[in-house]
Amino acid sequence: MAIKTGIAPDSWGVWFPEHEKQPQWWRCLDEMKVAGYEGCEIGPWGYMPNEDPKVLKHALEARGLTLVGATEGGNYLDDVNVEQMLKDIDDIAALLKHFPSAKYIVLLPPMYTNLETGELEMNPELTEEEWAKYCANVQKCADRCAEHGLEGLFHPHVDSHVQTEAQIDRFLQDTTVNLCFDTGHHVYGGGEPISYYKKHADRIPYIHLKDCDLAVKAKMDENKWSFAKAVTEDIMVEPGKGSIDFAVFHQALVDAGYDGWCVVEQDLFPVKSFDVPLEKAAAGRENLRKAGF
Incomplete structure (x- = not known):
């Protein structure tokens, strides 16, 4: 059994293929290595070089x-x-x-609130017909991944139609799609990630490690902040700095025989300075190391 620790470009404030408030991809990769991580995701499609696989392969190697x-x-x-x-x-x-180690495509859902303003853009409640369509289309995307020999994993998300434990339970019941389990989003949605992981370990082959500051979440709810605003107020913090006991979570993974990657994903867009992500990524890595990762 091996638990390996990686990190995603999201931890450098990368939410889009291209944006002036995001660092260049090569700086992101440099700092992932400096911060002590073993692996990474490529982030939004188009952020990392993708036209010639040899370019990305050389950069990673x-x-x-x-x-x-x-x-x-x-x-x-x-x-x-x-x-x-x-x-x-x-x-x-x-x-x-071209990368045999890359087995997963994480399937992200839409938020029903506007990222910048927090205003509703979709009805938070789906009709039975809408729910059936939603699940069928996630399944279609996961099945397309499988056609390529990859596993498409659904990622429950802040302010999406699948974020609470009850909603995730229903999704797992109505599809065969496994989860990319994000610990921070789970806390944001009112759940308890350690017990939930134990309950559904057989449907969770891949994990995003994220921590949520519930005091900031309370301020967000009180002031009706958008998620982007809450991120600038540090609602998602380095693993080990928020509400999750990652030593206990690590033990739960060990007990379940988890064999795979745990990838840190700390929402940071927009970063206050390009010097911020490395400091946070390194601090999070040290906290996780002390927790057993």
């Missing part, structure tokens, strides 16, 4: 980093958007076939 997977997201209630997601999955898979 030069830094001793293992590529673990990629992400793709969209609105599962919009058939046109789902078709675009399927095309992206094909393109991502074409790149990942």
